[in-house]
Amino acid sequence: MSGTVAQLRRSALETRADAKQLIGDLKTLKDSQLTSIGKDIKAILQYTLSAESSTIDASAPPGTVDSAACKADLCCVWKWISYEMTAAFNGTSGRCTKLARGAVRLGFHDAAVWTNTSTSGGADGSILLTNEIDRSDNNGLSAIATQTKAWYNKYNKYGVSMADLIQMGANIATVVCPLGPRVRSFVGRKDNANAGATGLLPAETDSADKLIKLFAAKTIDAHDLVALLGAHTTSQQHFVNTTRDGDPQDSTPGIWDVQFYGETTGSPPPRVIKFRSDIALSKDSRTQPEWQQFVGGQAHWNTDYAKAYTRMSLLGVNNINDLKECTKVLPPARTSFTNQDQVLLDMWLQGQFNQLNNMVDDAIMLTGVITTPPTVSIG
Numbered sequence: 001m002s003g004t005v006a007q008l009r010r011s012a013l014e015t016r017a018d019a020k021q022l023i024g025d026l027k028t029l030k031d032s033q034l035t036s037i038g039k040d041i042k043a044i045l046q047y048t049l050s051a052e053s054s055t056i057d058a059s060a061p062p063g064t065v066d067s068a069a070c071k072a073d074l075c076c077v078w079k080w081i082s083y084e085m086t087a088a089f090n091g092t093s094g095r096c097t098k099l100a101r102g103a104v105r106l107g108f109h110d111a112a113v114w115t116n117t118s119t120s121g122g123a124d125g126s127i128l129l130t131n132e133i134d135r136s137d138n139n140g141l142s143a144i145a146t147q148t149k150a151w152y153n154k155y156n157k158y159g160v161s162m163a164d165l166i167q168m169g170a171n172i173a174t175v176v177c178p179l180g181p182r183v184r185s186f187v188g189r190k191d192n193a194n195a196g197a198t199g200l201l202p203a204e205t206d207s208a209d210k211l212i213k214l215f216a217a218k219t220i221d222a223h224d225l226v227a228l229l230g231a232h233t234t235s236q237q238h239f240v241n242t243t244r245d246g247d248p249q250d251s252t253p254g255i256w257d258v259q260f261y262g263e264t265t266g267s268p269p270p271r272v273i274k275f276r277s278d279i280a281l282s283k284d285s286r287t288q289p290e291w292q293q294f295v296g297g298q299a300h301w302n303t304d305y306a307k308a309y310t311r312m313s314l315l316g317v318n319n320i321n322d323l324k325e326c327t328k329v330l331p332p333a334r335t336s337f338t339n340q341d342q343v344l345l346d347m348w349l350q351g352q353f354n355q356l357n358n359m360v361d362d363a364i365m366l367t368g369v370i371t372t373p374p375t376v377s378i379g
């Protein structure tokens with residue numbers, strides 16, 4: 001019975017696909033003018049096509065990044081970048097690292113400096129090509145900013161734009177986090193050396209109404225906002241409460257699970273800090289039903305996050321029809337995670353082991369504590 005009710009709710013949500021807005025050049029191009037990538041992205045934005053893909057090219061790149069063979073293959077340089085990013089984003093405990101969490105947030109903060117009346121901005125690399133990164137909105141992003149600029153300095157000469165590097169970083173980080181979706185990844189965005197407008201990123205103190213309107217102006221509806229917010233499942237905040245630097249937003253930081261949704265409305269362990277914005281959105285009548293759908297709904301959330309993030313990653317991009325796809329360079333999705341340090345993690349969540357802050361991805365290395373490891377997986 002509950003399955004039937006859930007299915008009815010789900011299909012009611014999916015009929016809203018018609019209401020999903022198009023963006024960029026897809027707003028004006030006729031179907032007959034669309035490339036195969038243009039058609040796929042249009043379908044993803046309209047919720048009629050999955051944004052996840054398991055297509056993997058497991059072979060070695062055709063040559064070193066400098067080789068003629070590599071230069072002749074559009075995705076070759078991205079394969080080398082993917083190797084580097086995957087190593088940086090994968091923690092020794094198997095959780096994704098601080099850099100991974102930063103990469104997901106950096107992708108959001110570059111793209112979301114845009115509204116549907118903006119003439120520039122969006123996923124254009126400007127967060128790192130200008131002084132945007134120094135704005136207080138971007139507190140907490142300095143480590144990933146430094147690392148991404150280093151990757152840009154290394155790979156820009158092979159035609160890699162900052163805008164693409166940031167969005168590829170977000171997608172690689174997402175799939176490196178255990179249980180994270182493997183989001184289709186497109187390249188060909190143009191860089192912009194002008195800083196975007198201020199006041200377009202959300203604050204932790206904003207009301208649900210303000211946040212829903214802020215995201216609606218970016219063509220992100222309440223449903224997609226709830227799906228995107230689930231990225232806080234990996235989070236360990238630094239600046240919301242500076243006396244509790246590194247405290248997580250659910251009891252499983254570094255894992256792309258759905259604990260965040262249930263713990264925001266429930267009673268998590270004392271170390272978990274709930275953002276006021278998340279609490280507000282978990283209760284608002286426009287967002288609460290979808291919030292509840294994601295509690296215990298890992299596969300549903302992954303599906304919806306992938307579509308919503310595809311939209312986010314293309315805000316302000318006006319050449320969507322000309323983009324190319326390099327999803328095949330992403331590492332495989334990690335559909336289960338064996339937690340080998342639960343005893344230690346539980347003590348940390350109860351308020352002990354302060355020295356683990358920001359190092360949960362390395363927790364097992366600090367202690368060597370191994371218990372009977374519970375395994376979580378996508379249901």
Ligand code: HEM
Nearest residue numbers: 101105108140202203204228231235236237238239240277
């Ligand atoms: C209502 C909208 C949102 C608000 C108010 C918000 C606010 C915040 C704040 C205050 C932090 C902690 C920063 C710090 O103190 O270090 C944070 C972390 C984070 N946010 Fe959001 N956020 C929102 C939406 C999103 C979205 C849409 C995404 C991605 C799609 C995202 C991804 C992340 C990630 C991955 C972190 C963790 C960073 C880390 O652990 O270093 N957030 N967010």
